[in-house]
Amino acid sequence: MLLSSLLSIAVFSILALANLQHEIDPRIKTALAMGQGSTGASTTPDGRLFLILPHVDGSHGNRIVEVIDKGCNGSDPKLVGFPDENWNSWNASTDNSIDAGVKYVSPNAQRIGPDGKLWVVDSGIPDQYQNSSKLISFNLETNKVDRIYYLGKITTGAGLLNDVRFNGKFAYLTEYTIGSIIVLDLENGHARMVLRKHTSTIAHFPDSADGKFLISSSTGKPQYIHADDLEVSPDGKYFYYQPGSGYMWRIETKYLNDALYNNTAAGLLHMYTEPYSPTPATGGTAIDAAGNIYYSDVDRHEIRYVSPNQTTTLLTRDSRLEWVDAMWVDSEQRLWMCASQLNRGDRFIQPNNQTYSITKPVYIYTIDVDHGPSPIDHS
Template sequence: MPLARRDLLAAGLTGAATLSLGREAEAAGPPAGATVATRRSAGGLELAFTANAPSTPTGLAIARNGRRFVMMPRFDAKVPYTLGEVMPDGAVRPYPDLATNQPDPEQPQARLFHVPNGVFDRDDTLWCLDAGLPDGSGPPVKGGAKLVQIDLSENRIRRVVPLEAGITPTSSLNDLRVDIRDGHARAYVTDQGQDGEGAILAVDLASGRVVRRLAGHASTKSQKGLLKIVEDRPVVQRKGEGPARPVQGGANGIALSPDGRRLYYAPLIGRRLYAVDTATLLDPEASDAAVAAGVADLGEKGMTGGLTTDSKDRVYLAMQEFNAVGRRDPDGTVTILASDPRLIWADTFWITPDRWLHISAAQVNRRPEYNGGQDLQAPPYIVLRMRIDADPA
């Protein structure tokens, strides 16, 4: 079901939560509790597993052997642990242990502060992104922003890569991609910025060199004048008696092309998809102007959270206003593949080798800061999945 430009704009204004099978179904509305999806040969979304997490699980990573991990950013200091493993019964235990998950500014390299996302590399090693925020805001703890490589066989931290050189006092690191192949080892990190002023960090994992790119560029900034609508309600913050303020966020979701040569990314608050060559991001001789000149605006794609790619270089879109999974094909066509009212704040994707596309329902819009101090989240949190016709990128 191709999505035209006017449909994207209309969706943003009306905050449509689901898409129907046709005009008659849309007029009548879905039956209570029904899964609503667009027509597609591969089927719709189904429940993959539940996670009885102690806080909002934005991140998701699944090992080849089936071990499942969720990442729970410390939006506030009450979050008991920020990285967890999901057990077969849905229970979530701190990973690798509770002690490692206790923030300690005196041990910034050994402790986990605020982990929004993590990924597995091609050797099935877990890499986690730590933004270094002990309570969701303020300057990152000195030395706390880092990449953490974890050995699953021994359940211990193998290596830490500091990101201090690439952050600012208002950084809020959000998403991660790791690319280790053909003799190189690289990582890419989005910084959505606590002030909406985002950037991309390019990391040479061999040397540890970190460079901050595209800071101040339109493609990494929270876009002005846009309002995110999820579950038919605007997502706004209000502090005390002050006015409501729309949520903001710069560079957020990222994805790599199958050959690793292109990085796709988008702001949290923005409707356009962008791409840039990874070689330029990593080139120490390339000026900021040269990097900016290589940014490609790939057009409208809806208001999204996470992104991922498959082996056919198609970009999957966590379409939060639709409670849906979308996809952008290389020719620019944007299609809504499936929509489900359970997909509340569609966030992180994971594609397993058996061609299941997983997506987390993080319920961020139900957090207290967007609901006058009332916590409307309803654990257990769910991860949905659907069949696709391609391998992971």
């Protein structure tokens, strides 16, 4: 009886995957067709569009770019390095620790903040260059650096920054190799790592995509991505976060804020964490003005959202949504979805010993949703 049930489940899974390979949602629109993948798009209300390029397909060059021309009739989009070529010119063979503080060493996220500035999270290589681990803001009126927050003393040599969200004068960052949250005071630059290796910040399963665990090409072992996705509720009350393998948690932001300057409060944070939603392996998230948290299911090629009442709803399922990474809700009530194919890149072992198995062009899609962005998330 048990064997029969398992066979039925296996057959169902195979049939579901076969159906998925041909499932297309006509509501999804193509925004860009790229020669290489992007793991995150962000837009300004006046139409500027920025991307981060992970270079997992053997490509080189700019990592943070602005889209000057979206391209048409088969032509590639025109991308220029932002803010300039120098920031995008890191060379590990020739650059030094000073360069590491004023160049993108290993950028992991970019987004427009609620202040209208472009923010870039640079994971860096903190075990070699302490000031390479940083959060940078750029004034989009001048396209110049506004401020750099160096976080190498907080991440230490083992921690790598992942992404950032904002709440008034506070910023919260996930750190994915140790498994922790970093709280940052944007006014004075003071920061603290909290919930280090807590059950809510640790991945208890390896990351997966297309129904398979991902195997690191550098270690040959299953890839664990600890604290990864994050959002803040539109009223600023809650901070949501999860590892790459899923299961979302939340904590009231007042406790995080108190912990920044209070050792006792920092030590008690674990008492205020609570499970929020049983999400699956997730490529990226976004939140809208109503507090709906969108997340990408990288095993099933779906986008779902968790409402503030903690119910989960399917937004779309489409075979083209191959590892949708960081998402974005724009002022025209569209959800941007970068189908990055990150799982097919050179960071993970590919079939037949290929370096990567990415299919090109790589697409960025949009789908209409009923809400604009959260006002404290971005303009």
